Amino acid sequence: xxxxxxxxxxxxxxxxxxxxxxxxxxxxxxxxxxxxxxxxxxxxxxxxxxxxxxxxxxxxxxxxxxxxxxxxxxxxxxxxxxxxxxxxxxxxxxxxxxxxxxxxxxxxxxxxxxxxxxxxxxxxxxxxxxxxxxxxxxxxxxxxxxxxxxxxxxxxxxxxxxxxxxxxxxxxxxxxxxxxxxxxxxxxxxxxxxxxxxxxxxxxxxxxxxxxxxxxxxxxxxxxxxxxxxxxxxxxxxxxxxxxxxxxxxxxxxxxxxxxxxxxxxxxxxxxxxxxxxxxxxxxxxxxxxxxxxxxxxxxxxxxxxxxxxxxxxxxxxxxxxxxxxxxxxxxxxxxxxxxxxxxxxxxxxxxxxxx
Amino acid sequence: xxxxxxxxxxxxxxxxxxxxxxxxxxxxxxxxxxxxxxxxxxxxxxxxxxxxxxxxxxxxxxxxxxxxxxxxxxxxxxxxxxxxxxxxxxxxxxxxxxxxxxxxxxxxxxxxxxxxxxxxxxxxxxxxxxxxxxxxxxxxxxxxxxxxxxxxxxxxxxxxxxxxxxxxxxxxxxxxxxxxxxxxxxxxxxxxxxxxxxxxxxxxxxxxxxxxxxxxxxxxxxxxxxxxxxxxxxxxxxxxxxxxxxxxxxxxxxxxxxxxxxxxxxxxxxxxxxxxxxxxxxxxxxxxxxxxx
Amino acid sequence: xxxxxxxxxxxxxxxxxxxxxxxxxxxxxxxxxxxxxxxxxxxxxxxxxxxxxxxxxxxxxxxxxxxxxxxxxxxxxxxxxxxxxxxxxxxxxxxxxxxxxxxxxxxxxxxxxxxxxxxxxxxxxxxxxxxxxxxxxxxxxxxxxxxxxxxxxxxxxxxxxxxxxxxxxxxxxxxxxxxxxxxxxxxxxxxxxxxxxxxxxxxxxxxxxxxxxxxxxxxxxxxxxxxxxxxxxxxxxxxxxxxxxxxxxxxxxxxxxxxxxxxxxxxxxxxxxxxxxxxxxxxxxxxxxxxxxxxxxxxxxxxxxxxxx
Numbered sequence: 001x002x003x004x005x006x007x008x009x010x011x012x013x014x015x016x017x018x019x020x021x022x023x024x025x026x027x028x029x030x031x032x033x034x035x036x037x038x039x040x041x042x043x044x045x046x047x048x049x050x051x052x053x054x055x056x057x058x059x060x061x062x063x064x065x066x067x068x069x070x071x072x073x074x075x076x077x078x079x080x081x082x083x084x085x086x087x088x089x090x091x092x093x094x095x096x097x098x099x100x101x102x103x104x105x106x107x108x109x110x111x112x113x114x115x116x117x118x119x120x121x122x123x124x125x126x127x128x129x130x131x132x133x134x135x136x137x138x139x140x141x142x143x144x145x146x147x148x149x150x151x152x153x154x155x156x157x158x159x160x161x162x163x164x165x166x167x168x169x170x171x172x173x174x175x176x177x178x179x180x181x182x183x184x185x186x187x188x189x190x191x192x193x194x195x196x197x198x199x200x201x202x203x204x205x206x207x208x209x210x211x212x213x214x215x216x217x218x219x220x221x222x223x224x225x226x227x228x229x230x231x232x233x234x235x236x237x238x239x240x241x242x243x244x245x246x247x248x249x250x251x252x253x254x255x256x257x258x259x260x261x262x263x264x265x266x267x268x269x270x271x272x273x274x275x276x277x278x279x280x281x282x283x284x285x286x287x288x289x290x291x292x293x294x295x296x297x298x299x300x301x302x303x304x305x306x307x308x309x310x311x312x313x314x315x316x317x318x319x320x321x322x323x324x325x326x327x328x329x330x331x332x333x334x335x336x337x338x339x340x341x342x343x344x345x346x347x348x349x350x351x352x353x354x355x356x
Numbered sequence: 357x358x359x360x361x362x363x364x365x366x367x368x369x370x371x372x373x374x375x376x377x378x379x380x381x382x383x384x385x386x387x388x389x390x391x392x393x394x395x396x397x398x399x400x401x402x403x404x405x406x407x408x409x410x411x412x413x414x415x416x417x418x419x420x421x422x423x424x425x426x427x428x429x430x431x432x433x434x435x436x437x438x439x440x441x442x443x444x445x446x447x448x449x450x451x452x453x454x455x456x457x458x459x460x461x462x463x464x465x466x467x468x469x470x471x472x473x474x475x476x477x478x479x480x481x482x483x484x485x486x487x488x489x490x491x492x493x494x495x496x497x498x499x500x501x502x503x504x505x506x507x508x509x510x511x512x513x514x515x516x517x518x519x520x521x522x523x524x525x526x527x528x529x530x531x532x533x534x535x536x537x538x539x540x541x542x543x544x545x546x547x548x549x550x551x552x553x554x555x556x557x558x559x560x561x562x563x564x565x566x567x568x569x570x571x572x573x574x575x576x577x578x579x580x581x582x583x584x585x586x587x588x589x590x591x592x593x594x595x596x597x598x599x600x601x602x603x604x605x606x607x608x609x610x611x612x613x614x615x616x617x618x619x620x621x622x623x624x625x626x627x628x629x630x631x632x633x634x635x636x637x638x639x640x641x642x643x644x645x646x647x648x649x
Numbered sequence: 650x651x652x653x654x655x656x657x658x659x660x661x662x663x664x665x666x667x668x669x670x671x672x673x674x675x676x677x678x679x680x681x682x683x684x685x686x687x688x689x690x691x692x693x694x695x696x697x698x699x700x701x702x703x704x705x706x707x708x709x710x711x712x713x714x715x716x717x718x719x720x721x722x723x724x725x726x727x728x729x730x731x732x733x734x735x736x737x738x739x740x741x742x743x744x745x746x747x748x749x750x751x752x753x754x755x756x757x758x759x760x761x762x763x764x765x766x767x768x769x770x771x772x773x774x775x776x777x778x779x780x781x782x783x784x785x786x787x788x789x790x791x792x793x794x795x796x797x798x799x800x801x802x803x804x805x806x807x808x809x810x811x812x813x814x815x816x817x818x819x820x821x822x823x824x825x826x827x828x829x830x831x832x833x834x835x836x837x838x839x840x841x842x843x844x845x846x847x848x849x850x851x852x853x854x855x856x857x858x859x860x861x862x863x864x865x866x867x868x869x870x871x872x873x874x875x876x877x878x879x880x881x882x883x884x885x886x887x888x889x890x891x892x893x894x895x896x897x898x899x900x901x902x903x904x905x906x907x908x909x910x911x912x913x914x915x916x917x918x919x920x921x922x923x924x925x926x927x928x929x930x931x932x933x934x935x936x937x938x939x940x941x942x943x944x945x946x947x948x949x950x951x952x953x954x955x956x957x958x
Contacts, residue, residue, distance in 0.1 A: 482891030489702025622785035
């Protein structure tokens with residue numbers, strides 16, 4: 001039955017071409033250029049007000065772009081009203097129609113398309129089955145939990161076989177446990193169906209774990225679009241580095257070899273290297289920091305936070321900024337608060353940012 | 357008339373941005389404009405006509421209605437009776453409802469349904485029905501031999517100045533409004549948690565109520581008091597049928613003597629209430645933020 | 650190890666605190682036993698000044714002398730009293746429906762207008778007219794279109810139209826017109842929260858699934874609003890049916906409307922056993938009005954679960 005549902009979807013390409021949106025004096029979107037491949041799941045990630053939701057709403061047709069064009073399957077849809085765009089959208093919360101049961105909600109789009117009643121019912125039940133909610137088909141939204149409501153919303157969006165699936169922070173109103181579970185299910189279903197999907201979120205963990213590629217946005221602009229691993233390991237900008245994951249910023253200076261000196265170490269630079277002598281901030285992930293207990297070490301562990309498999313240490317150093325380091329918890333036992341330690345960086349390329 | 361004040365009057369929620377397909381926006385805007393203009397005419401047409409009536413002298417204008425109403429025979433006593441009744445009603449209803457609702461919210465949440473039901477029932481039973489019952493009970497009281505305790509009690513209730521029976525019953529009439537505004541205040545200010553915090557920090561009960569609870573309820577106390585006050589000032593049915601003469605009853609009687617003056621006073625009373633309500637709205641809009649910070 | 654303790658205890662401690670019930674009665678156990686006495690004044694007060702008089706109405710309505718009788722009630726469905734009931738129902742029914750439609754339109758127009766001040770202006774004007782309008786409204790209309798009203802005179806002197814020939818302010822039709830002036834605002838007040846409760850997501854979801862605006866209103870918004878609109882219309886009916894001040898002021902109690910007849914019976918303008926007749930008429934009113942008001946409250950409660958927040 002899943003195969004039956006999935007065979008109807010044909011992933012299409014989506015393209016933003018220099019899309020801008022101006023609300024009064026603010027530029028919510030500033031020349032967004034973005035190509036999404038057929039069947040891809042792209043996450044738009046950024047802090048609130050970065051323009052990610054505006055981009056999604058322009059794609060859905062709820063907002064008009066001030067300039068630029070949106071192409072779906074190679075055709076400009078900018079002049080199409082939202083009800084002609086054939087997209088399925090899942091909202092943050094409370095979007096189910098309260099006077100209809102779960103199955104009627106799912107069948108709503110098919111009712112609009114004048115499909116025969118028997119067809120509608122069968123199709124709606126298939127989709128509820130797909131999201132694991134068959135037992136609750138006759139319940140009203142207020143009788144369902146938040147997670148169940150979002151599953152129904154997903155089934156409703158998929159029922160009309162949309163060309164593109166739009167997810168607007170669909171998990172942010174849910175509890176942590178449910179969020180993680182539903183996140184995996186969304187990914188599984190999306191992969192099975194192969195529907196092109198745009199997923200908007202402010203939660204970096206969500207974006208990294210779910211998407212084929214992640215677009216990080218700030219102030220209406222795309223900072224970087226890349227697969228999760230690339231984004232994490234090789235952030236294109238300091239903003240991406242600090243927004244995705246946790247980053248230490250350590251002072252360094254450029255050597256003539258195109259390498260950077262941090263403390264006593266000299267490390268290769270990832271990406272273009274600034275001129276020799278330039279003062280830079282060296283961006284280092286906590287897991288790239290090596291901590292060894294040493295009575296003469298210049299760093300002192302101030303806080304150790306247990307996080308399961310790893311433990312995060314905050315180290316204070318005389319006359320320098322604190323450093324965060326992650327290490328396997330079994331090694332952290334000898335590094336309790338107050339321990340003196342030596343801090344080094346792993347020998348691998350680092351991202352640097354020129355200091356103004 | 358069943359009195360209801362919606363929440364809209366006292367808060368202006370963020371206007372929802374509705375999504376409208378491109379082609380229909382213009383038509384909708386025109387439709388909305390027409391409705392609003394008609395509404396303005398509808399609301400203000402009679403007001404304007406009445407205002408003209410109150411100053412038109414046939415071949416000239418006169419302001420006598422607005423300058424002389426204080427000297428109209430009976431105005432002074434009727435107005436002061438109304439003010440006394442309104443003040444008594446406000447004080448009495450707050451004395452009754454504040455402790456009750458505090459107890460309900462802090463100690464007996466299960467009784468809330470019963471208290472809510474009893475408080476809203478006066479919306480269900482119209483004043484004209486209530487007054488039938490009240491006057492029947494008064495009739496029983498007067499049936500006793502004069503000099504008995506019963507007849508003395510009823511004599512006090514009915515013939516003191518101001519007659520206690522009116523504020524006592526007015527408390528019932530304003531109960532739904534006082535209940536709703538206090539109940540909403542207690543709920544939104546999360547009083548139970550505040551009280552626990554204060555008690556936890558070592559505050560005594562009187563201190564907690566006086567320094568923590570009442571200040572957070574300031575807006576809803578003000579709101580409830582205003583509604584009660586305004587409703588009593590305009591109350592007509594019960595006062596007239598129990599044969600007292602506060603402002604509204606006097607106004608109708610005097611209307612037969614001087615039409616212009618009573619129209620002018622009607623206008624003034626509506627506009628004054630409106631202005632007060634706008635002030636209340638402004639205060640209510642500012643209140644919670646102040647309370648939070 | 651000593652430093653391990655805070656690390657491991659931290660999160661668990663927080664969780665256990667959250668799970669604890671919010672209110673603990675035990676800490677003030679001894680006070681609790683007597684504090685219920687604080688609720689007595691409220692129940693005693695409402696019993697004495699509300700439940701007693703209301704009960705007395707029911708009692709008086711079925712009494713004659715020292716025995717029970719249906720005669721009082723029977724009398725209220727004959728002759729002049731029957732006419733009064735019919736007029737009252739007619740006025741209330743027509744006005745409730747007209748006011749419901751107009752109020753709905755106005756409330757929606759106000760809500761969707763971008764100007765906050767239009768919103769506040771109409772909301773506060775509605776509150777004033779709906780709650781405090783009764784008597785003053787009668788005067789305003791007498792001044793505008795009464796026998797010597799501004800508009801009446803203007804029309805007859807400038808256009809030669811005799812308003813009193815076609816329209817009588819002091820009749821049932823006149824009362825209908827004036828009642829609309831507090832019923833429409835009342836509708837605006839009670840229906841605005843319901844309209845505000847229509848979530849923008851519902852419209853967007855409907856459009857997204859291919860609905861036109863009309864289809865959204867028909868298939869989604871109408872079923873959501875219907876209970877509220879029905880309930881509000883019931884409330885308008887009750888409000889109109891039990892109104893007294895406006896009609897009394899307009900017609901000096903001469904019009905045959907149930908509320909005026911109750912007032913007249915109480916004022917002793919009619920003959921014997923007027924107290925029983927007043928009570929019987931009041932009972933008629935209760936029989937009509939109470940179920941409808943309860944319907945209104947029930948509808949509000951029913952829909953509050955999806956309109957809340």
